[in-house]
Amino acid sequence: MVFRNLFRIAGVLAAVMVILIIIFVTSRGIRPFIGGEGGRLDLKEFLTGSRWRSDQGIYGLGFVIINTLLVSIAGGVLALPSAVLSAILITRIAKGKVSVFLTTIVETLAAIPSVVYGVFAAGKITVLVRDLGHLFGISTYGGNSSLAVILLLAIMTYPTMTTLAVSGMRSVPRQLDSASLALGATPTQTSFKVIVPAARSSIVTGFTLGLGRAFGEATAVSMIAGNALTGPTWNPFDITRTLTSTMLTGLHETTGLDYEVRFSVGVILMVVIISMNLLVAAAKKRLEKKGGAAL
Amino acid sequence: MKLKKRFTTLLTVILALAMILALAACDKKQGTDPSQPGAASGTTAGSSPGGDRAIHVYTRDAASGTREGFESVVGFKGKLTEYANEVASNGAMAQQVGQDINGIGYVSLVTNFAENNLKPLKYEGVEATEANVINGSYTLKRPFSFTTRAGNDYASDEKKQIVEAFIAYLADSKEGREVVAAAGGIVEIETGKPWSELKAQYPIVDKDNSALEIVCGGSTSVEKCITAALESFQGIAGNVQFKIDQTGSGDGWTRVLGDEKDGPNASDIGFASRDFKDTEPVDGALRHGIFCQDAIVAVVHKDNAVMDLTKEELYSIFTGDTGTWDAIGR
Secondary structure: OHHHHHHHHHHHHHHHHHHHHHHHHHHHHOHHHOOOOOOOOOHHHHHHOOEEEOOOOEEOOHHHHHHHHHHHHHHHHHHHHHHHHHHHHHHHHOOHHHHHHHHHHHHHHHHOOHHHHHHHHHHHHHHHHHHHHHHOOOOOEOOEOHHHHHHHHHHHHHHHHHHHHHHHHHOOOHHHHHHHHHOOOOHHHHHHHHHHHHOHHHHHHHHHHHHHHHHHOOHHHHHHOEOOOEOOOOOOOOOEOOHHHHHHOOOOOOOOHHHHHHHHHHHHHHHHHHHHHHHHHHHHHHHHHHHHHHO | OHHHHHHHHHHHHHHHHHHHHHHHHHHHHHHHHHHOOOOOOOOOHHHOOOOOOEOEEEEEOOOOHHHHHHHHHHOOOOOOOOOEEEEOOHHHHHHHHOOOOOEEEEEEOOOOOHHHOEEEOEEOOEOOOHHHHHOOOOOOEEEEEEEEOEOOOOOOHHHHHHHHHHHHHHHHEHHHHHHHHHOOOEOOOOOOEOHHHHHHHOHHHHOOOOOOEEEEEEOOOOHHHHHHHHHHHHHHOOOOEEEEEEOOHHHHHHOOOOHHHHOOOOOOEEEEOOOOOOOOOOOOEOOEEEEEEEEEEEEEEOOOOOOEEOHHHHHHHHOOOOOEHHHHOO
């Protein structure tokens, strides 16, 4: 009984924290839109605008939302295949110490603070993108670009996805593996056609968590995004602006509307992340239904 | 095959969503952009890719004091080109312009140019050095001004005396100027008087002043300099307390001599990172003046052929009227 109540309290505390955060951010976030008296923002213009000029008092977030979705999803999609393949390597191909070693590396990657990734990205990824642009005769802002952000997010989401995929594949029942091999499938066929489908639930969960990290990553992203003033950014070599970089840039020095509007951006960011999670959850459910029949 | 199909389904759903949103935004953009002021001006080749010599403009975020200084001296406040890369700090500006052969940005004079692959540009033909700032020939700079409350407007005589003593330390003493210079302010140290001479006029510094608090307000740009000065002053002025509540140059005068001088944000010393305006009369103050200067330097990549730019050229680059280095013609 005692323990059950302890768990209950823990659960309630967690829920209260989430609700408190939502209430706080939302109540601050709606301030720029209420209270009239000129200089306040128009909600429609804020949600659909294509210019973010705090120096001119113009706050249009529409293009930022699109940029954020583009770079985060592209980064996640780029990381997913590498994560699944790495997980197969760790659980199916590598043996003993090699497997442990690889797992350690992936776990280390997950533990590196984002500001360290940011310094790495600002010094190396941007240079890579700059030289790549040079190859195509494209002049970039020193490599600060959508593409650099996508590559960074791919690297940052990869460990999360891999860790989840590994644990999913490890928990696939041994019999499935043996049955597949006994039926004459090669180890490779077994990995891709039996193990991966059986572990898909974990893989999708990893993808969701990875996307969450991509959407929420602020420090590293704002170091290489370039924080474009207009958009959306379609050219991968052009500078971009994300919701998080918009919130973070200049936060420490600014005051007034320019400060308050960052809470509004935070509300939008939460909405985007929550709807993305719901979407992936729905996709996962459908996947499960179909897969259940097949297995 | 089933596996592939399932993943394809998942990805299709996600991509479809992205595309729908993308298309929606596309319409919006085409619909509004031409009517937006400043968005047009077809000369902006700086829009990014395309053109090997397209100028890439770098700017600090709108809350930056350096940006405020640069924009007000060059005179393009609110007219910055749409195609600018916004960076969050002086260090990020230095690093990023140093990585971009076509980039141009601005940093404070204390930046290490060589380490960041930067070339400091001459402004109106004058090299950016501390000597040139002090002798007045380098004009891409701004003064850090201060003003006190009116002489009869301090809560107590002790408060008035300690504020006077601090101003003397900050603006007149050799020691105070050294501290300000170490914090990035530009000021002539040699002409300052030794504090040991000055302090004779301010006997209050030898008392225990831990019950007194000097409240500073106004410009955020001066914060580093006055924090350093107050911290060192505390040790030689009987442990006087201080509060630094910087919110912007506009509040410097307002909270000391203007509307808010008796409000909850009232300050003892107000600062502005510019001269006080005609609408901000400081004649009544106990003392007002300039305690140091701040110089801003336009920078390009070290391999850029450009050596110097005029105010007009900087204006035309940063507003987007000039989009390529070829148009600068150097």
